[in-house]
Amino acid sequence: MALLEVNHVKKVYTTRFGGARVTALQDVSFAVEEGEYVAVMGESGSGKTTLLNILASLDRPTQGDVLLNGKDLNHIPERSLAAFRRRHLGFVFQDFNLLDSFSLQDNIFLPLVLSGKKYEEMNERLQPIARELGITELLAKYPYEVSGGQKQRAAIARAIITEPALILADEPTGALDSKSSDDLLDVFARLNANGQTIIMVTHSTAAASRAGRVLFIKDGMVYDQLYRGSAGNDEMYARIASVQTRLAVGGGRHE
Numbered sequence: 001m002a003l004l005e006v007n008h009v010k011k012v013y014t015t016r017f018g019g020a021r022v023t024a025l026q027d028v029s030f031a032v033e034e035g036e037y038v039a040v041m042g043e044s045g046s047g048k049t050t051l052l053n054i055l056a057s058l059d060r061p062t063q064g065d066v067l068l069n070g071k072d073l074n075h076i077p078e079r080s081l082a083a084f085r086r087r088h089l090g091f092v093f094q095d096f097n098l099l100d101s102f103s104l105q106d107n108i109f110l111p112l113v114l115s116g117k118k119y120e121e122m123n124e125r126l127q128p129i130a131r132e133l134g135i136t137e138l139l140a141k142y143p144y145e146v147s148g149g150q151k152q153r154a155a156i157a158r159a160i161i162t163e164p165a166l167i168l169a170d171e172p173t174g175a176l177d178s179k180s181s182d183d184l185l186d187v188f189a190r191l192n193a194n195g196q197t198i199i200m201v202t203h204s205t206a207a208a209s210r211a212g213r214v215l216f217i218k219d220g221m222v223y224d225q226l227y228r229g230s231a232g233n234d235e236m237y238a239r240i241a242s243v244q245t246r247l248a249v250g251g252g253r254h255e
């Protein structure tokens, strides 16, 4: 059984007064196995954020279903969704989403605090993660006292401290300079090498070239997929660029 199954997902937004309808996703199906690292690419407006929100159980599809570990997200009652997300998913956002009035350590503890964990357990989990991410010395600092790259590492610590089945990252390198982006992508690669499943929405060809598979979304459909196979990052980069060119000029889909 795949870790994540997305079956014929369609999403139509209807404006508040029943006016214009926008089909953000037409018919999206794919599966993600445990341990995969999948990048999702597509032009602005192609439906990436809509898809990520549905995978995150932050929004429900108009049609179709999403199964995480065989559990249909549509069947989780609204009141249990926040706890479900905390237990199974880790989030990394472009703008870090750290609370400014909390130290990095308290930001990282937040999902565990919400799950009612004791300080000793939180601290025991934190120390190896902070070491791995190189932020041990920064834990007492506040988000405004550290760099973007350091903020993003704290955000990753917060995402993985709950040991989620799946990390969902939305443009995680979007606000970082190229050195910090490379560092973040190294962290993702290491997490993935240790078995962490990651889905990352990105506009960056360099970021996507580090993933094991790239899914291209166009007009609310999966337009193409690239599997890394034995390709190195440079070859992957070139292959992604070539699909992007085909996407931009409106060439036929690869089936």
Ligand SMILES: Nc1ncnc2c1ncn2[C@@H]1O[C@H](COP(=O)(O)OP(=O)(O)OP(=O)(O)O)[C@@H](O)[C@H]1O
Binding pocket: 013, 014, 015, 022, 023, 024, 042, 043, 044, 045, 046, 047, 048, 049, 050, 051
């Ligand atoms: N809440 C909403 N109500 C109505 N239409 C929406 C809503 N959210 C998104 N859309 C529309 O759905 C389509 C897909 O949007 P989405 O944000 O998923 O694209 P995207 O690929 O993430 O774009 P970007 O790369 O710019 O973030 C767009 O046409 C967008 O205008």
